[in-house]
Each structure stands twice: as structure tokens, then as C-alpha cells.
Amino acid sequence: MAENNWLVLTPVLTHMLAGLAALFLWRFNHAQRLLGVFSGALTVLFTIALAITVAQDGPQVYRLGGWQPPYGIALAIDGLSVFFLTMVAIVVFAAMIYTWQCADKGMKRNSYMPLALMQAAALNGAFLTGDIFTFFVFMELLVITSVILVAGSDNPDGIEAATKYLLISACGTLFLLVGIAMIYGSFGTLNMADIARLSAETGGTNLTNASAVVLMCAFLLKGAVFPFHFWQPDFHTTAPAPQSALLSSVVVKVGVYGLLRLITLLFPGSAETLRLVLIVLGLIGIGFGGVTALRTHNVKRVLAYSTLAQIGFMLLAIGWGTPLALAAALIYAFNHALIKSSLLMLAGLVASRTTTKTSSLAESHGVGHGMPWVSVLFFVGGLALAGIPPLNGFVSKLAIVQSGVDVAQSGDLNSWVWLGLAVAGGVLTLLYVTNTWQNVFQKAPDDRTAKLKPEGEGDSWLAPALLIGACVALGLFAAPLVDAAQSIAMQITQPALYISAVLGG
Amino acid sequence: MNVIFAVVTGILFGLGVFQLLRRDLVKVAMGFYILFTAINLFFLAVGAYNGETAAYVVPRKVTTLAEAVPQGVPSDPLVQALLLTAIVISFGSYALLLGMLNVVAQRNKSLNTDRMNNLVR
Numbered sequence: 262m263a264e265n266n267w268l269v270l271t272p273v274l275t276h277m278l279a280g281l282a283a284l285f286l287w288r289f290n291h292a293q294r295l296l297g298v299f300s301g302a303l304t305v306l307f308t309i310a311l312a313i314t315v316a317q318d319g320p321q322v323y324r325l326g327g328w329q330p331p332y333g334i335a336l337a338i339d340g341l342s343v344f345f346l347t348m349v350a351i352v353v354f355a356a357m358i359y360t361w362q363c364a365d366k367g368m369k370r371n372s373y374m375p376l377a378l379m380q381a382a383a384l385n386g387a388f389l390t391g392d393i394f395t396f397f398v399f400m401e402l403l404v405i406t407s408v409i410l411v412a413g414s415d416n417p418d419g420i421e422a423a424t425k426y427l428l429i430s431a432c433g434t435l436f437l438l439v440g441i442a443m444i445y446g447s448f449g450t451l452n453m454a455d456i457a458r459l460s461a462e463t464g465g466t467n468l469t470n471a472s473a474v475v476l477m478c479a480f481l482l483k484g485a486v487f488p489f490h491f492w493q494p495d496f497h498t499t500a501p502a503p504q505s506a507l508l509s510s511v512v513v514k515v516g517v518y519g520l521l522r523l524i525t526l527l528f529p530g531s532a533e534t535l536r537l538v539l540i541v542l543g544l545i546g547i548g549f550g551g552v553t554a555l556r557t558h559n560v561k562r563v564l565a566y567s568t569l570a571q572i573g574f575m576l577l578a579i580g581w582g583t584p585l586a587l588a589a590a591l592i593y594a595f596n597h598a599l600i601k602s603s604l605l606m607l608a609g610l611v612a613s614r615t616t617t618k619t620s621s622l623a624e625s626h627g628v629g630h631g632m633p634w635v636s637v638l639f640f641v642g643g644l645a646l647a648g649i650p651p652l653n654g655f656v657s658k659l660a661i662v663q664s665g666v667d668v669a670q671s672g673d674l675n676s677w678v679w680l681g682l683a684v685a686g687g688v689l690t691l692l693y694v695t696n697t698w699q700n701v702f703q704k705a706p707d708d709r710t711a712k713l714k715p716e717g718e719g720d721s722w723l724a725p726a727l728l729i730g731a732c733v734a735l736g737l738f739a740a741p742l743v744d745a746a747q748s749i750a751m752q753i754t755q756p757a758l759y760i761s762a763v764l765g766g
Numbered sequence: 767m768n769v770i771f772a773v774v775t776g777i778l779f780g781l782g783v784f785q786l787l788r789r790d791l792v793k794v795a796m797g798f799y800i801l802f803t804a805i806n807l808f809f810l811a812v813g814a815y816n817g818e819t820a821a822y823v824v825p826r827k828v829t830t831l832a833e834a835v836p837q838g839v840p841s842d843p844l845v846q847a848l849l850l851t852a853i854v855i856s857f858g859s860y861a862l863l864l865g866m867l868n869v870v871a872q873r874n875k876s877l878n879t880d881r882m883n884n885l886v887r
Contacts, residue, residue: 332844394848401855405862412866418884420873424791424866425882431798431859432786438805438852445845446812495885 268314269323269336271307272346272385275300276353280378293374294361300378301354304385308350312343316745320762322391330391330763331455337391339759340749344591345388345518348598349511351731353381355724356503359606362721364613366415367501373410377504380406387515391763393444394451397437400483400515404430407508411500415618422495429492433482436475443472444527454763457526457756464530473528477535480523484516486576487546490569494557497565498620502609502720505561509568510602514594517575521587524579525753536580543576544682551689555696560608560620563697564601567646570686571597577683578661581668581676588750589660592742596645596657596735603728604642606720607635611701613720614713622700628713629702635722636702638729643694645732648687653735656743658687771811778804791870791877795863802856806849813845 279300283293315321320339324330338346360368360377367373383402390396404427412423445451447468448459460469478489485493497509520539524532550570554563571593578590611628612620619625629636641652648658662680669676735742752758782804785797871877 394851398851398855401859405859408862408866412869417873420866420869421882421884424863424870427859427863427866428786428794428798431863432801435801435805439808442805442809442812445809451844451848499885 265323265327266314266321267323268307268311269321269338269389271311272304272350272389273336273382275304275307276378276382276385280375280382283375283378287371290369290371290374293371294357294368297357297374297378298354298361301350301357301381304381305350305354308343308346311338312347315340315343320759322763329765331450331452334395335391335452335763336389336395337454337759337763338389339762340745340752341518341521341591342388344595344745344749345514346385348514348595349381349384349388352507352511352598352602352728353384355602355606355728356507358727359503359506359609359720359724362723363501363503364720365501365618367413368503370413373413376406376410380410380507384511384515388518391453392451393441393453393456396519397434397441400437401431401434403512403515404434407504407512410504411496411508414499414501414504416499416501418495419499422492422499426492426496430482433479433489436479436482440472440476440479443468443475447472452763453522453526454756454760457529458760458764460527461529465528469528470531473523473531473535476523476527477520477538480516480519481542482516483519484513484572484576485569486516486572487542487549487569490546493569494562494565497568497605498559498561502606502612503724505565505609506602506605509565509605510598513568513572514598517572517579517590517594520576520579521590521753524582525587526756526759532582536582538580539576540580540679543573543580544679544686546570546573546576547683547686548689551686551693554693555689558622560611560622560625560697560701561605562620563693564605564608567690567693568597568601570690571601571646574658574661574683574687577679578664581664583664583668583671584747584750584754585667586661586664587753588743588746589657589664591746591749592660593657595742595746596653596732599728599732599735600642600645600654603725603732604639604646606725606728607639607642607722610635610720610722610725616714622697626700627704627706630704630706632702634726636698638722638725639702640698642725642729642732643698645729645736647691647694651733651736653732653739656736656739660743660746768811771807775804775808775811778807789879791867791879794879795860795867798863799856799860802852802860806852806856809849809852810845813842 279296283296286292315338323336325334383399386399387396408423408427412420447466448456450456482489497505500508524535547570550566554566557563557566575590575593578586608620611625612618614628615624617624645652645654648654665676665680778800782797782801785793874881
């Protein structure tokens with residue numbers, strides 16, 4: 262039986278304690294921000310230590326209060342959780358650095374930092390819990406903190422977007438609760454490993470199949486996949502810059518994580534049908550997101566619709582479901598998080614220079630004319646998003662295409678069609694990224710840009726530069742990430758190790 | 767799940783969804799809470815369907831050891847513990863929703879969803 266490992270608690274506890282400390286530092290705004298950066302850095306270190314431990318010794322478990330699963334709540338970490346935790350830790354760290362040097366009015370509120378730290382804690386908690394009800398609790402905490410942070414944005418429409426998100430997303434978590442109740446009705450347990458064991462042994466009842474569908478709807482809503490995406494562009498556009506970077510790059514990945522768990526661990530029996538649905542929805546998402554991004558006139562909104570398309574690629578790979586395709590989905594998720602968060606931070610930087618603090622193309626065209634370095638960063642990030650060779654976006658696109666060819670060659674002839682459609686949809690990325698870049702950075706400044714704030718009053722470009730640097734590095738030295746993703750994909754297709762680690766069998 | 771639970775849960779689900787689809791945001795908020803209650807009842811019914819006595823009840827005056835054990839099948843205590851958490855969470859989201867509707871009403875001078883279209887481009 263695996264021992265309790267206190268390291269498992271650290272990704273949640275660090276942020277949670279820092280959030281508490283930030284509450285006590287209520288009047289000292291600058292100290293709060295420094296605390297955020299410190300807590301982000303500490304979590305990155307802890308997560309790396311955790312990743313090394315998991316890679317060496319297999320899944321790690323912490324049983325809260327010493328109660329044994331299946332009745333006690335266990336925080337359990339396997340390769341998949343650690344992969345997503347690392348992604349979150351890096352993006353949260355960058356967002357904290359951005360917040361530290363951000364001149365936004367919303368950031369200067371004393372309530373911002375405690376909430377942002379709690380949001381990071383909830384995000385980490387959702388990835389590391391091994392109990393499906395605790396997952397629901399962390400999801401609801403994530404919804405509430407994100408809603409307050411966006412409602413307090415200095416965009417006057419933030420409150421409207423936040424109300425929409427609260428209603429729709431709370432309905433999503435209600436769906437999650439219905440699914441959990443159905444699972445409890447059919448198996449009498451809430452521990453994910455125990456559910457996996459019983460579901461593989463007995464196959465479940467009719468209620469089990471219904472719960473698989475309901476849970477999938479909840480995760481699709483969380484991931485802003487095509488028919489459930491209506492809240493997403495509004496919400497991601499009106500959020501303050503570091504928040505929109507977080508929301509659009511890692512918070513939607515909770516849905517992807519949930520779908521991966523659903524298909525590989527919880528319901529192997531009904532996975533076949535669910536995967537077909539994922540492929541279809543993913544393809545619609547790729548096409549719809551790309552086309553809508555093309556005819557949108559707001560930098561942040563373009564990037565929000567682009568997330569819709571990029572999530573589609575991940576769903577396509579999850580839908581193929583072979584170990585190679587799952588590895589491709591993981592690589593895509595990691596690279597997309599880095600690229601999208603850096604691009605959204607750059608969009609926020611551009612918006613911070615305009616007088617009305619908007620990133621709409623009508624106001625912000627020509628803003629980037631005097632900012633050559635930001636222009637270069639945005640260009641490199643955009644090329645990475647479109648998948649141009651020396652960058653990490655190319656690695657993830659290549660992995661998707663390779664896995665698709667592999668599936669198609671093993672006899673599934675529909676996959677050729679799906680792969681062709683996906684690649685055609687991917688070309689749209691290049692169009693909307695270059696269109697946006699030309700509008701913001703290449704067009705000549707007009708009379709509006711005379712009213713721009715001086716460069717010193719805009720946000721700093723340290724955080725996006727770090728992320729773009731990571732993108733270039735991951736493009737040039739892709740081997741470690743690809744190897745890690747492949748070994749994790751092999752692990753999650755054979756869940757026996759995870760089950761035995763959690764249940765102590 | 768006995769018949770009363772099934773019927774009540776069904777009625778509450780119907781009411782909740784109907785209210786959720788109305789134009790007035792206060793009614794939408796009420797529908798949201800009714801829906802949450804319906805789901806909580808559903809959760810309770812799923813766990814307690816074979817329970818006959820309360821989970822942890824011991825008679826007041828215990829003389830022999832046999833009296834300390836309640837007669838019949840005890841209901842499922844885990845569901846009740848989970849529901850307490852779920853109810854607290856529902857209170858939290860509902861309070862936040864009402865607070866935000868307050869701000870929305872002050873800014874928009876209306877709670878009609880048709881008027882909330884500042885973000886449509």
C-alpha cells in the first residue's frame with residue numbers, strides 16, 4: 262500500500278495559504294502581488310518535485326484524515342494529473358508575474374489577489390482529487406472565484422458576461438452533481454478508482470450509461486465545446502488580462518481532463534459511443550471556431566474563439582483514443598496553454614495602452630506601431646498557434662496528424678476524412694492570426710493613437726516574453742515533452758496501477 | 767427510490783427548468799435554486815432508498831447491548847453528509863447570483879434578459 266505523501270497536498274495548500282495570507286495583507290496591495298509571485302514560484306518547484314516522484318515511484322496518494330478509500334476522501338495523483346498540474350503551475354506563475362507589474366484598476370483592488378490565489382488552488386485541487394464529489398466542490402469554487410474576478414474587471418460589461426457565465430456554468434456543475442448522484446446510485450461509491458474497478462467488473466446498469474452522458478455534457482460545458490460554448494467568448498473577452506490568459510488556456514482544460522478521465526478510467530464500457538460524439542463535436546468546433554474568429558473584430562475575442570477551435574483538435578485526438586492519439590492530445594493541451602496565455606497577455610498589453618482599455622480592432626489598430634519587441638513576440642506566438650515548424654505548435658499539430666494517419670492506416674477509413682477536415686480547419690488559424698497582427702502592429706497609426714498612453718504606463722511584457730521563450734524552447738527541444746506524454750498515455754490506457762495505488766489492493 | 771421522492775423530484779425539475787428559461791432574471795435565479803433543490807432530493811433518494819431507520823440513532827436508555835443497535839436497515843449516512851456540502855455550495859452560488867443581479871439591475875435599469883445585449887457585436 263502506498264504511503265501518505267504530503268507532497269500531494271502542496272499544489273493546493275501553497276496557493277490556499279498564500280490566499281489566506283493575502284487576506285491579512287489587505288491594505289498592502291504591492292505586498293499581496295509579491296506574495297502571488299512567490300506562491301506561484303513555490304508551486305512550480307513543488308509540482309516539479311511531484312512530477313519527479315510520480316515518474317519514479319508511480320501514483321501517489323494522500324488520504325485525508327487517515328480514512329481509507331473508498332469511504333475516506335483520497336487525493337490521488339498519477340501521470341495525467343501531474344501533467345496538467347505542471348501546465349497550470351507554469352501558466353499561473355506567468356499570470357502572477359503579469360499581475361505584479363499590471364497597471365489595471367481591477368488589479369489594484371485589495372480583493373483581487375486573495376481571490377486569484379484561491380482560484381489557482383481550486384484549479385489545482387480539481388486536477389489532483391481522486392474523489393468525484395470533491396471534484397464537484399473544487400469546480401464550484403473555481404466557478405465562483407472566476408465569476409467574482411471577471412465581474413470586478415474594469416470593463417463595464419464584465420458583470421453582464423459574469424452573470425451569463427454564472428448561470429450557465431452553475432447549471433453545468435448541477436449536471437455534474439446529477440451525474441455523480443447517478444454514479445452513486447449505480448455503484449454506491451464516489452472514489453474514482455473504486456468506480457473504475459466496479460465499472461470494469463460489472464459493466465454497470467442503465468443508470469451508468471445515463472450518468473456517462475450527463476457527466477460528458479458537464480465536461481463539454483466546462484471545456485466550452487461547440488454546442489455549449491455560448492458563454493465563452495464574452496467571458497474571456499471581458500476578463501482582466503491575466504485572468505483571461507488563465508481562463509482561456511488552463512481553466513477550459515479542466516473539461517479536457519474530465520473527458521480523458523471519463524473515457525479511460527470511469528466508463529470504459531460506453532467509451533466507444535462517447536468517442537464518436539467527441540470526434541464530431543471537435544470537428545464542428547474546429548470549423549466554427551476558425552470561421553467565427555475570422556469575422557470578429559476584437560483581439561481578445563478572436564483568441565477566445567480560437568480556443569474553441571484548438572479544443573476541437575484535442576477532442577478529435579481523444580476521440581481516436583489510441584495511446585498515440587491520447588499522447589497527441591496531451592502534447593496539444595500543454596503547448597496550447599503556453600501559446601494562448603502568452604498571446605492573451607500580449608492582447609491585454611495592447612489594450613492597456615489605449616485610452617478606453619479595449620482590444621477591439623477599431624480602437625487598437627496601429628497601437629503596436631511603436632512597440633517592435635511586442636510585435637515580434639505576438640508574431641512568434643501567432644506562428645506557434647498556427648503550427649509553423651520551429652515552434653511548439655508545429656510539434657503538437659504533427660503529433661495529431663501522425664496519430665490520425667496511424668488510426669486511419671489501422672483500418673478506420675473515416676479517419677482520413679476527419680483528418681483532412683481538421684487540417685483544413687487548422688489553416689484558418691494562420692488567416693485570423695496574421696489578420697490580427699497586421700491590424701494591430703502593421704497598420705499606420707491614425708489620430709486615435711495620438712491619445713495613447715505613454716509606454717511606461719502600459720503593462721510590462723516580461724511574462725509573455727517568458728512564455729514565448731518557453732514556446733520556442735519546447736519547439737526546438739520537444740523530445741522530453743513528447744516522451745512524457747507518450748508514457749502517460751500508455752499509463753492511462755491501463756488504469757490498473759492507479760486503481761491499486763488508491764485502493765491499496 | 768420510493769414513489770413520493772420520484773414524483774416530487776420530477777415536479778421540482780420541471781418547475782426549475784421552466785423558471786430557468788424565463789426572461790426575468792429574478793425568476794431565472796429562483797429556477798436555479800429550485801433546480802438545485804430537485805437535484806439534492808434526487809441525490810438523497812438515490813442513497814436512502816433502502817433505509818428504514820436513521821443512520822446513527824441510539825435509544826436514550828440503553829440497558830443491554832442489543833438495545834443499543836437500532837432495529838432495521840439503517841439509511842445511508844454518506845449521502846446525507848454529501849448533501850450538507852452540496853446545500854452549502856448552493857447557498858453560496860445563490861447568494862452570489864442575487865448579489866450580481868443587484869448590480870446588473872442598477873447598471874441596466876432592467877432585469878429583462880433581452881436588454882442584456884451590450885456584448886453582442
